[in-house]
Amino acid sequence: MxxxxxxxxxxxxxxxxxxxxxxxxxxxxxxxxxxxxxxxxxxxxxxxxxxxxxxxxxxxxxNKKRQDFDIPLDFLGGTPFQQSVWNALKKILFATTWSYSDVASYLNHPLAIRAIGGTIGKNPLSIIIPCHRVIGKNGKLTGFAGGLDRKKYLLEIENIRIDV
CATH class of the missing domain: 3.30.160 (Double Stranded RNA Binding Domain)
Structure with missing residues (x-):
C-alpha cells in the first residue's frame, strides 16, 4: 500500500x-x-x-460550519486496544467533553485510565478523531499532542471554554 x-x-x-x-x-x-x-x-x-x-x-x-466528519479513515498500525480507544473518542459529541475516566468507563476498563490516556496521546487522526474533547476529571485541560493552546482553540471552536 x-x-x-x-x-x-x-x-x-x-x-x-x-x-x-x-x-x-x-x-x-x-x-x-x-x-x-x-x-x-x-x-x-x-x-x-x-x-x-x-x-x-x-x-x-x-469555520464553525461542520460538527462531524465523514471521511474514510483507517487506523494503520494501531493495536486492537488502541483502535477501541480511538473509536470510543468518535462517540464524544461536538461541544461536549469526557474525562479520561469517562472513556475508561465507556470501554469497561475503569482501571486502565493511564493506558487509555497514553493511547489518546497517540491518536493519529487528531481533530477528526476528537481527542481534544478529553479533559481532566477536574475539568482542566490536560496533555494534548498538538499543545494545550491548540486544544483550547479547538474547544473554543465548539464553544467550550476551559482555562489552560
Whole structure:
C-alpha cells in the first residue's frame, strides 16, 4: 500500500495529511514528534479525493460550519486496544467533553485510565478523531499532542471554554 501526504494551512499552523487511496490515516501537527508518521516521508499527491474531502471538511470545521466528519479513515498500525480507544473518542459529541475516566468507563476498563490516556496521546487522526474533547476529571485541560493552546482553540471552536 502506497501512502501519500500533503500539507494543509490551518488556523493552527500547517497540518500534514497522510492517506492511501481509500482512507485518511493521519493528521499530524507541524511540530509532531510522537506520531508513528512524524518522521516518515511519503510521496506528495495533489488532487487526491481523500485529501480534497479532508481539507474541505477540516476547513468547514475551522469555520464553525461542520460538527462531524465523514471521511474514510483507517487506523494503520494501531493495536486492537488502541483502535477501541480511538473509536470510543468518535462517540464524544461536538461541544461536549469526557474525562479520561469517562472513556475508561465507556470501554469497561475503569482501571486502565493511564493506558487509555497514553493511547489518546497517540491518536493519529487528531481533530477528526476528537481527542481534544478529553479533559481532566477536574475539568482542566490536560496533555494534548498538538499543545494545550491548540486544544483550547479547538474547544473554543465548539464553544467550550476551559482555562489552560
Amino acid at each position: 502506497d501512502l501519500f501526504e500533503i500539507s494543509m494551512d490551518s488556523p493552527l499552523g500547517k497540518l500534514r495529511l497522510i492517506a492511501y487511496d481509500q482512507a485518511l490515516v493521519a493528521v499530524c501537527w507541524p511540530d509532531d514528534e510522537i506520531s508513528m508518521f512524524a518522521k516518515q516521508k511519503f510521496a506528495i499527491k495533489h488532487n487526491h479525493p481523500i485529501f480534497d474531502l479532508a481539507q474541505y471538511q477540516l476547513n468547514e470545521y475551522f
